[in-house]
Amino acid sequence: MRVSDLGRESTSGLRGRPARAVLSLLGIAVGVTAMVAVLGISAASQAGLIAQISSLGTNMLTVAPGRDLFGGQTELPVESVAMVSRIEGVRSVSAVGAVGGHSVRRTDKIDPDDTNGIAVLAARLDLLDTLGGSVTAGSYLSPATERYPAVVLGAVAASRLGVGSVGDQVYLGERWFTVVGLLAPLPLAPEVDRAALVGWPVAQTDLGFSGHPTTIYERSADEAVAGVRQVLAATANPENPQNVAVSRPSDALTAQLATRSAFDQLFLGLGAVALLVGGIGVANTMIISVLERRGEIGMRRSLGATRRHIRAQFLAESAVLSALGGVIGVVVGIAVCVGYSLARGLPVTLPWTAVGAGLAAAVGTGIAAGLYPAGRAARLSPTEALAAV
Incomplete structure (x- = not known):
């Protein structure tokens, strides 16, 4: 299966059920937003505090x-x-x-x-x-x-x-x-x-x-x-x-950096939990999609699609769904960082590593969430799938 064909097939299910897809990717978006916003706000706050310490002198x-x-x-x-x-x-x-x-x-x-x-x-x-x-x-x-x-x-x-x-x-x-x-x-x-x-x-x-x-x-x-x-x-x-x-x-100001880092870890943990919940939502959506599309799976198997093709299709669909949530989360997270920095008069510091990590975490979560549904879809025999039509 060519990459273009895989891309087209991976988005067909999402286009057919847009409301369900949007609700599923919201969990991923919230998790990525939390991660990017926490790291961005932390970076801006630390940059502002470091600048303040430098101006005041140690x-x-x-x-x-x-x-x-x-x-x-x-x-x-x-x-x-x-x-x-x-x-x-x-x-x-x-x-x-x-x-x-x-x-x-x-x-x-x-x-x-x-x-x-x-x-x-x-x-x-x-x-x-x-x-x-x-x-x-x-x-x-x-x-x-x-x-x-x-x-x-x-x-x-x-x-x-x-x-x-x-x-x-x-x-x-x-x-x-x-x-x-x-x-x-x-x-x-x-x-x-x-x-x-x-x-x-x-x-x-x-x-x-x-x-x-x-x-x-x-x-x-x-x-x-x-x-x-x-x-x-x-x-x-x-x-x-x-x-x-x-x-x-100045040691008291420097200690605030360590204190803020401790809170950052806490909020990052909460963001990871939100990402996990989003991944569970994606997995649930994909399982329902497999059940609803057994006829489609049986037809494709009858026309020569292998189990590897079916597995790749549903894995790609799960990854695309999560990636869309990740992109939305990154955009919202960056907007939160910029708004916070401007409101507080802090230097706008965007943690591009956090942006990349957020997108990678979203796609990784989507792939992990799609493993079981994709495997389940691939194990369906053509006769079993067509019987559900």
């Missing part, structure tokens, strides 16, 4: 006080920022200090205990440069404002307080502070996003701040990060280096 380390042997909270020395700045390879250092006993409220009528998760932090003037941050409105603290009741709000803090512009006032430390700036989100410093930043001097004079930093941010040359990390704890607190916690904020 060369920032943070230093925070740990706990002593008895579980008590320790403190970093007041001079720790200056000591860290002298480490070879360090490019910039800044810090914030938690100002305890005070909350930020929209008005003085709100309960002081209702903090809404907003912390008050004393901040150094070089903090924004070290974090690589920016303001969305107003300006950051300056030598002209750090000694006065001026406050800069992190992105989350501004949202929770309902402050959308500079010049507004918030009640902090039993007095009114004027909002001079609103920060853009800082993925590497989420604690700053949820904080109200005041100048280091005004925090000491008006808010009872002790001057001990609670988080030190340090940036160094990329090649010096490992070396700086080894000496950072001992430099920040020479007397008790064991009570110092050193971390790299």
Whole structure:
């Protein structure tokens, strides 16, 4: 049998029963759509996250006080920022200090205990440069404002307080502070996003701040990060280096890649299940097709078709049915990937290996699903088949 004849015969049954064929290939289409969409969305998300990590940099380390042997909270020395700045390879250092006993409220009528998760932090003037941050409105603290009741709000803090512009006032430390700036989100410093930043001097004079930093941010040359990390704890607190916690904020973003990969495996498994269900639907359709077309099979056998010809016809029909479902699934999956990427502002990344794998899986599923029906059709004798006419 020529390939052209096989192709014509494999589509004759589908053309004769279009509604049943469409319903059968939907299961294959859903499975392939799930596989392509999951891999495409994952690729776009990972590309976006990698780009974000690259733009933010992986060369920032943070230093925070740990706990002593008895579980008590320790403190970093007041001079720790200056000591860290002298480490070879360090490019910039800044810090914030938690100002305890005070909350930020929209008005003085709100309960002081209702903090809404907003912390008050004393901040150094070089903090924004070290974090690589920016303001969305107003300006950051300056030598002209750090000694006065001026406050800069992190992105989350501004949202929770309902402050959308500079010049507004918030009640902090039993007095009114004027909002001079609103920060853009800082993925590497989420604690700053949820904080109200005041100048280091005004925090000491008006808010009872002790001057001990609670988080030190340090940036160094990329090649010096490992070396700086080894000496950072001992430099920040020479007397008790064991009570110092050193971390790299970008590690949290990198960990999201592994987390997303784990979820990708789960969704791929669900896509495989959908593909399996689709394959069962194709097998069921082909079995019914064999039963309904016994007369056709008997006629072809009587005219000289061999069992191999009958088996090839029904296998090809099953493969074509699944391939059509695979093509539909790939098209829909690509559309989902592109739509998701554009909606989220992510780079459009199409996993062509996933497209090929989806089509191959669809055709493979169709062939596997058609083995039994094709074998059953091939085993029908001409007399048995013609008797059903």
